[in-house]
Amino acid sequence: MEGRMLSRAEFLRSGLLATGGLLFGGRAAGEAPGVPQRGDSVDNLVLDGSEAVGSPFLMRGARNTKRVALTFDDGPSPGVTPRVLETLRKYKIHATFFMIGQRVVESPGLAKEVRDAGHELANHTFTHPTLGSMSAERVTNEIHQCQDAIEKHVGVKPSWFRPPYGSFRSSQGPIARMERLSIVIWSVDPRDWSRPGAQAIQQRILGNTAGGDIILCHDLHSQTADAAPGIVEGLLERGFQPCTLSDLILG
Numbered sequence: 001m002e003g004r005m006l007s008r009a010e011f012l013r014s015g016l017l018a019t020g021g022l023l024f025g026g027r028a029a030g031e032a033p034g035v036p037q038r039g040d041s042v043d044n045l046v047l048d049g050s051e052a053v054g055s056p057f058l059m060r061g062a063r064n065t066k067r068v069a070l071t072f073d074d075g076p077s078p079g080v081t082p083r084v085l086e087t088l089r090k091y092k093i094h095a096t097f098f099m100i101g102q103r104v105v106e107s108p109g110l111a112k113e114v115r116d117a118g119h120e121l122a123n124h125t126f127t128h129p130t131l132g133s134m135s136a137e138r139v140t141n142e143i144h145q146c147q148d149a150i151e152k153h154v155g156v157k158p159s160w161f162r163p164p165y166g167s168f169r170s171s172q173g174p175i176a177r178m179e180r181l182s183i184v185i186w187s188v189d190p191r192d193w194s195r196p197g198a199q200a201i202q203q204r205i206l207g208n209t210a211g212g213d214i215i216l217c218h219d220l221h222s223q224t225a226d227a228a229p230g231i232v233e234g235l236l237e238r239g240f241q242p243c244t245l246s247d248l249i250l251g
Contacts, residue, residue, distance in 0.1 A: 101146035
C-alpha cells in the first residue's frame with residue numbers, strides 16, 4: 001500500500017493504531033473474572049519508560065476539533081441499551097459500543113438493534129477479564145472469541161478494541177494487531193460504574209470534556225441511561241459534535 005493514501009476502510013482493517021506504548025495499572029476493587037457488574041475504571045496510569053516507545057494506545061483524538069467520541073462499554077444490556085439507543089436516535093447521534101462477546105451471544109437481537117441504528121460495534125473481550133495479568137494464549141482467546149461472536153451474531157467485524165479496566169501490557173499489542181484491531185482507551189471517565197447518580201455522571205462529563213476526547217460510559221447501569229439525554233444535550237449546547245470513534249479519528 002506504499003505510494004498512496006489508505007482509504008478509511010483499509011486503515012481500520014490494518015490495525016495501525018494497535019501498537020504498544022502505554023501500560024495501564026490500578027486493578028479495580030472487587031474485580032471478578034466474569035462479565036462485570038460495575039464497569040471499567042483506571043485509577044492509576046503507569047508509564048514504563050522502557051516500554052513507552054512507538055505509537056501509544058489511542059486515548060483521544062486531535063484537539064483542534066469539536067468532535068468528541070461517545071463510547072459505551074459492557075453491553076448489550078436489556079433494559080439499558082435500548083434507552084441509550086432511544087436518546088441517540090432522538091438527537092441523531094451515533095456512538096461506538098464496546099460489546100462483551102458473552103452478552104452478544106445472550107442478546108443477539110439487541111446487538112443487531114445497535115448495528116441497525118447506525119452505531120459502531122467494537123470488541124471488549126468475551127468475558128471481561130483483566131488481560132494484563134493473563135497469558136498470551138488466554139488473551140488471544142478472549143479477543144478472538146469476541147470477534148467471532150460479534151461477526152457471527154451481528155454480521156460485522158469490529159476494528160476497535162478496548163481492554164477491560166484498561167489493563168493491557170505493551171507486549172500484548174501484537175495480539176490485537178493479529179485480529180486487525182486498534183487499541184482504544186479513553187480520556188474522560190465519569191466513573192458511572194460507581195452509580196454516583198445521573199446528575200453527577202452528566203456533570204463529570206460536561207465539566208471535563210474538550211475537543212477530541214474519547215468519553216467512557218457504560219450501557220450496563222440504569223443511571224447511565226438516565227444521564228444520557230443530559231449528556232448529549234450538554235455536549236451539543238457547548239458546540240461539541242458527538243460521534244463514533246471512526247468519525248473522530250478518521251473524519
